Amino acid sequence: MNSPSAKRILVVEDEPAIADTLIYVLNNSGYQTEHVGLAQTALTQLRAEPFDLVILDVGLPDGNGFDLCRQLRRFSEVPVIFLTAHGDEIDRIVGLEIGGDDYVTKPFSPREVAARVGVILRRLGASSTNGQPSAITGHFELDSLACRIRYRGQMLDLTRYEYLLLKLLIEHPERIFSREQLLERIWQDPGEVFDRTVDTHIKTLRAKLRAAVADRDPIRTHRGLGYSLQSR
Template sequence: MPHILLLEDEPAIADTLLYALRSDGFEVTHVRLAREALAAFAQQPPDLAILDVGVPDGNGFDVCRAIRKSSELPIIFLTARNEEIDRVLGLELGADDYVSKPFSPREVCARVRAILRRSAGRPAATANDHHSPLLQLDEAAQRIRCSGQWLALTRYEYRLLATLLKRPQRIFSRAELMDLVWADAPDTADRTVDAHVKLLRAKLREAGASAELIQTHRNMGYSLQLVA
């Protein structure tokens, strides 16, 4: 039975989500404060966390930052705010999804199931573990090495590949990649993502990658599949 950590301080919303998640077969630990969420995470790491952005003693972003120091736990942000800057910040912190209130409890359950399916085959990793036998990320120098060879990447090619490499096997939609990679170029068309993926694939092959590392998921987006 998958274990969900729910951080939500509004009783009506918490009760609705608890009923929906438990009816859907999930075990749920509910807390109302940020410090309680971190304590619950330390005591019994869940399979996924749903974090309300605004709670009395802090916010879900701070909880996410603390968790990301040691874990790639799947995280969904739950908030009454729907501003672009909040979505961008949540994604930059490594959130897997972002749900704005009001919402459908069934939709939240469906998103939880989808994220758990995607993360089931993802190897456990720490927030600083961004290496594989094929790819190594040097964030300080903003460069990436493939099969021992430093890739000649443009700024946006580096950002795109680094984003995928930090969360291997996670499927990023075009919209998410636009928010994360082209946040400083809001007028860029979403087809730019496809063009940069094509360029990256060519550079990875040229550097010696024997398999197609960047995978296309029809009507969903792109992921990085690390293979030996």
């Protein structure tokens, strides 16, 4: 029996056999698990109730899991693990770039999925407990407890990985981070992510910073080395 404080997991999977196995393993791992089989039902439930993590099948009868994740990211940063029958690299890249936290290809071990759930939730928990109330670097104001960043007085609308990337750069101004270091520090499992993912997130970060201040680009590219943040 799960405790009242157990983390809540929503499994969005239309194949009953897969869903039942996942629910059994997750419940035995101490999580409180709920299950839906349709994208629209999942979206409605995610708008109405708080969940700590979503396990999301990419191929659903009434929609695509990637599309559902895009809609979810408009109002929530809940972690998402994708399930898919496809193993193509491009699918993995798309899933991670639109805001997914992990990617598991069928057939898979339910215990491995439960272990990945634990890794993501522990990482997010450590991030929130270690945060400092506020810090100012150059023209940036970082509020780690609220997971918010202001740039030249303007609040930035960031995805989770954009926030984590910018937070790391703010905390170490002028330090050059290689792509490999950023993958290891932010995504924790560099074997499952790609260099292109870092470049894509840096690109979207720059676009949001330019939207705030058009003539400034505080993120510097060091060819062959990586990226740094200017302190002034």
